[in-house]
Amino acid sequence: MSDKTVYKPIAFCAVVAFLVAAPHFLSLFYKQLLIEILIFGLFSLGFDIIYGFTGLLNFGMSVFFGLGGYMVLLPILHWHAGIWTALLICIAACSLFSLCYGCLIARFKSHYFVAFTIVVSMIFFYIAMGQRPITGSDEGLTIKVPALDFGFFTLSLYNTMTKYYFVLAICGLVFLIVRRFFRTPYGRAIVAVRENEARAQLIGYNTRNLKIASFTLSGVVAGIAGGLYVLHLGFTSANSFYWLWTARSVWWTITGGAGTLVGAFIGPAVLVFFEDLISTWNPDFYLIIMGAIMILMITLAPDGIAGLFKLRFSRREK
Amino acid sequence: MTGALVLSLLNAAVWACVIAMVSLGLTLIYGQLSIINIAHGAMYAIGAISTFYMTAFLGSWAYSLVAGPLIMAAVAVVIYLATLRYRIIGYPMATTLIISYGLMFILEQTLFLIFGGAPRNIPNPLPFQVPLFGRTTYSGYRIFAAMFSLAIIGALVTFLKKTKLGLWIRATSQDHDTASAMGIPVPSVYMFTFVLGSVLAALGGVVVAPMTSITPGMGHDILIDAFIIVIVAGFGSIPGTILSALILSLSNGIFSVFFDPVLAKGMSLAVMVGVLYWRPEGIMRY
Numbered sequence: 001m002s003d004k005t006v007y008k009p010i011a012f013c014a015v016v017a018f019l020v021a022a023p024h025f026l027s028l029f030y031k032q033l034l035i036e037i038l039i040f041g042l043f044s045l046g047f048d049i050i051y052g053f054t055g056l057l058n059f060g061m062s063v064f065f066g067l068g069g070y071m072v073l074l075p076i077l078h079w080h081a082g083i084w085t086a087l088l089i090c091i092a093a094c095s096l097f098s099l100c101y102g103c104l105i106a107r108f109k110s111h112y113f114v115a116f117t118i119v120v121s122m123i124f125f126y127i128a129m130g131q132r133p134i135t136g137s138d139e140g141l142t143i144k145v146p147a148l149d150f151g152f153f154t155l156s157l158y159n160t161m162t163k164y165y166f167v168l169a170i171c172g173l174v175f176l177i178v179r180r181f182f183r184t185p186y187g188r189a190i191v192a193v194r195e196n197e198a199r200a201q202l203i204g205y206n207t208r209n210l211k212i213a214s215f216t217l218s219g220v221v222a223g224i225a226g227g228l229y230v231l232h233l234g235f236t237s238a239n240s241f242y243w244l245w246t247a248r249s250v251w252w253t254i255t256g257g258a259g260t261l262v263g264a265f266i267g268p269a270v271l272v273f274f275e276d277l278i279s280t281w282n283p284d285f286y287l288i289i290m291g292a293i294m295i296l297m298i299t300l301a302p303d304g305i306a307g308l309f310k311l312r313f314s315r316r317e318k
Numbered sequence: 319m320t321g322a323l324v325l326s327l328l329n330a331a332v333w334a335c336v337i338a339m340v341s342l343g344l345t346l347i348y349g350q351l352s353i354i355n356i357a358h359g360a361m362y363a364i365g366a367i368s369t370f371y372m373t374a375f376l377g378s379w380a381y382s383l384v385a386g387p388l389i390m391a392a393v394a395v396v397i398y399l400a401t402l403r404y405r406i407i408g409y410p411m412a413t414t415l416i417i418s419y420g421l422m423f424i425l426e427q428t429l430f431l432i433f434g435g436a437p438r439n440i441p442n443p444l445p446f447q448v449p450l451f452g453r454t455t456y457s458g459y460r461i462f463a464a465m466f467s468l469a470i471i472g473a474l475v476t477f478l479k480k481t482k483l484g485l486w487i488r489a490t491s492q493d494h495d496t497a498s499a500m501g502i503p504v505p506s507v508y509m510f511t512f513v514l515g516s517v518l519a520a521l522g523g524v525v526v527a528p529m530t531s532i533t534p535g536m537g538h539d540i541l542i543d544a545f546i547i548v549i550v551a552g553f554g555s556i557p558g559t560i561l562s563a564l565i566l567s568l569s570n571g572i573f574s575v576f577f578d579p580v581l582a583k584g585m586s587l588a589v590m591v592g593v594l595y596w597r598p599e600g601i602m603r604y
Contacts, residue, residue, distance in 0.1 A: 057412050111411070112598050114354070115549035119587050119594075122542050126584030130577075243542060247356070247419050254416050287427035294420030295401050302413055 023164045031160050037272050038171045039228045041265035044252040045178060046222030051250075052258035053182060054214040055194035057110075060117030061249045063101075063124050064219045066241035068094050068226030070128075070135065073236050076143050083148055083157070083231065090227040091220060098219025102212040121243055128238035140237025143230075157231060167228055174221055179261055181217065190214045222249070255297055257306025266305050321454055323575050330571030331564070332460045335467040336522050338563035341544040342474060342556065343518030349491040349554050350511040351402065354411060356418040358544060359537020360425035361516045364390055365523025366532045367433050370440055379443035382524050383466075390520030394513040397421060402512065429534035437531035463525045470521060475556055487511055491554070546590050552600015561601055566590055 023031050043065055050058045071090040075081035081089070105116050128135045135141070147154040148166060155162045181187045190210050192200040201207050230236045256267025274293065279286040301308050340362060347355045355361075365386045372382035401417060444462055447455035478484035490497040490507045498504045522540075530536070547566060551558030569589045573582035593601060 051412060057415075059415075108598065111348075111354070111553075112549065112594070114411070115546060116591065116594060118542060119546050119591050123584045123587045123591070126580050126587065130581035130584065244538075247415075250412055251416050251419060254412055258412070284431060285427070287423045287430075291420040291423030291427070294423070295417050298413055298416050298420070299401070302409060 019168055023161050028160060031164055033272065033276060035160075035164055035167050035232055037268050038167050038265075039225050039232060040248075040252060040268035040272060042171050042174060042228065043222050043225035044249050044256065044264035044267055045175065045261065046218045046220075046225060047246075047249040048253045048258055048261065048264040049178065049214055049221060050218035052253065052260070052263070053187075053194060054190055054211060054218075056211065056215070057114050057250075058117045058215070058218065059114045059243070059246055059250070060119075060121035061218075061222050062241050062243060062245035063117075063121045064094055064098060064222035065226035065229070065245050065249075066124065066128065066236070066238070067097060068223030069230040069236040069240050071223070072227035072230045073141055073143055076146060077141060080146070082146055087224070087227055090223055094223030095216055095220045098216045098223070099212065101219070102215035106208045106211045106215070118243060118246070121241060121246060125238060125241035125243070128241050135238050137238050140235055140239075142235045145231055145234045163232065167232070170224065170228060174224060175261065175265075178217070178221065182261070186210075186213070251294065253304075255294075255304055257304030257308075260304075260306040263304050263306035270305065323572070324450070324454070325456070326571040326575050327568060328456055329460070330567040332464040334560070334563040334567040335464040335471075336525055337540065337543055337547065337567065338560045339467045339470055339525075340519050340522035340540060341547040341551070341559050341563060342471065343515035343522075344544050345515075345548050345551075345554055345559065346487075346511050346518070347515035348548065350487065350508060350515075351414075352411065353402070353414040353418055354545070355515070356415060356541065357397075357421035357425055358418075358515075358519050359539075359541035360422045360429070360534075361390060361394075361519035362523040362526075362537040362540055363429055363532075363534055364393065364425065365520030366527040366530075366536060367429055367523075367534070368520070369524045369527035370433070370438060370532050373440045373443075379440065379528065382527070386520050386524040387517045390517050391513050393425075394516035395509070397516075398509045398512050402508075426534050426537075433532075433534055435533065437533045439531055440528050442528050459528060463529065466525055467522075470518070471556070471560070474518070483507075483510065546587065546594075550590055550594050550597075550601060552602060555600055555602045558600050558602035562590070562593070565593060565601075 022034060026034065043061070046064060047058065047061050050056050050061075068090050071093040072086045075086045075089050076083075101120070105113065108116050129137050131137070145157045147156045148162065155166075157163045157166065182191065189200065189205050190213065192203075192205065193207050193210050193214075197207050200210075226236075226240065229240075252267035252271055253264050254267070255271055256265065256269075257263030275286070275290060278289050282289070340358070343361075344355060344358050347353055347358075368386045368389045369379065369382040372385050373379045401421065442457070442459050444459040446458040448458050448461055449455050478488060486497070486502045486507050487510070489500070489502060490504055490511075494504050497507075523537075543566060547559060547562045550562040550565075566586055566589070570582055570586035573585045576582075577585065
């Protein structure tokens with residue numbers, strides 16, 4: 001039995017135990033921070049699916065983030081929809097949108113794919129900025145977040161503890177679904193596209209459909225993250241479509257370790273925590289320090305934090 | 319209506335010349351180092367902000383035409399030596415993208431600490447008007463800006479086609495291993511190209527400074543424009559770059575006469591997506 005098989009379940013149990021117990025001993029501020037980390041982790045997971053597992057650098061993830069946010073916000077604002085209805089609308093809209101979008105751009109590769117996605121996200125940004133009555137433009141729209149309705153009892157999301165467990169449950173569920181998906185033969189075939197598309201084609205896979213499937217999944221996951229973020233803040237604006245959001249998801253994923261599912265969560269956990277620490281310590285220089293950390297981390301650990309562990313484990317196995 | 323349209327188209331053409339110059343800087347860096355330089359927008363802001371200080375302290379805008387690029391070149395050398403030379407070449411695109419994103423943070427925040435976040439303007443250095451037709455006139459400075467940008471592009475083309483260093487740059491971007499085997503000092507060429515690309519961005523900032531409000535974050539939007547222009551042009555094609563810059567800005571100019579300016583921006587990007595969809599390898603084949 002190698003070290004890896006022993007460590008993995010232990011680490012997994014420790015993380016789950018920490019996440020479940022965390023709100024009972026953390027202060028309100030850190031609870032909020034942890035909620036954000038989970039949501040950003042989910043968003044990075046969306047990017048990780050398309051980049052780390054499929055090898056397509058989607059530099060327009062903010063489209064899904066913003067769209068998911070508005071798809072949760074608008075039904076609640078106009079139709080007084082409940083949270084479950086709003087989330088269902090969000091998932092349906094994001095999957096339909098990313099499916100159509102994926103069909104359109106599946107034929108592009110490398111930097112053309114990057115260009116296409118970045119421009120589409122910017123088009124959405126400008127359209128959202130221009131439609132003040134619908135989207136609220138850069139001032140955004142605010143909602144009163146409805147209570148969680150479980151049929152025979154309701155829980156308010158304004159209670160941070162409830163909100164934390166709600167976000168944790170959804171993130172955990174999505175994480176497990178994605179993890180399961182990449183262990184099915186179909187999910188494996190998507191990884192084959194990343195490794196060598198021509199060979200995957202020769203074996204007989206329809207690589208175009210595989211790419212579209214992965215693109216759709218990534219869009220839905222990022223869309224759910226956007227929806228959760230709106231439920232967390234009770235607010236969204238056209239800025240959620242801006243490319244800086246995409247850049248953040250890329251940064252989080254790469255730092256955490258692209259191509260590993262946990263990496264998508266490790267990245268935001270480390271970086272959002274650092275960001276908070278440094279910005280309270282020195283608000284003037286914090287972006288400069290963050291920039292330096294970014295460059296250092298990428299230069300020292302190009303495979304991310306999860307990549308460092310993988311390297312160590314695999315060396316031990318030999 | 320016609321007058322507004324003509325003015326809008328003229329503004330768009332001027333803007334196309336400037337942004338074509340900035341985009342060429344981006345192309346040079348991408349073609350040589352395979353880095354999508356996200357810090358390009360911040361470099362553009364460096365040009366504009368150094369112009370602001372030249373005008374404020376030395377009293378004349380003209381100094382900045384020399385000083386802006388020199389400051390940028392110095393900064394670019396430092397950046398290259400501090401970060402990029404560590405065998406960045408050959409890393410995956412997303413990784414190098416993160417490095418330039420980190421650079422953007424550092425540069426922009428430094429500018430913010432020096433300059434402050436409030437937008438500022440500098441007076442028009444060439445405040446004469448050029449008569450067009452009837453009683454319509456057009457800003458002389460804008461015409462100068464377009465001419466200057468075109469002259470820089472012309473100089474760049476001549477430099478790349480006629481000089482030895484230009485030949486080295488073209489050779490290295492085609493195949494750096496063979497170039498190295500032929501005795502070309504590839505690391506120095508990399509550094510020179512990076513500096514040259516940065517200087518083109520800064521020159522864009524210098525030229526634009528008197529026409530717009532200057533902030534440390536002014537490069538965010540131009541970065542996306544420059545990037546899409548580079549892709550639509552097909553990498554490294556200079557006439558393609560000018561043409562796609564013209565398409566982007568002229569369509570923006572036309573739409574902004576009829577629609578809300580923000581919406582017009584989105585629509586002109588949609589036109590670019592259409593062009594890209596129609597010709598993914600670039601609009602010009604040479």
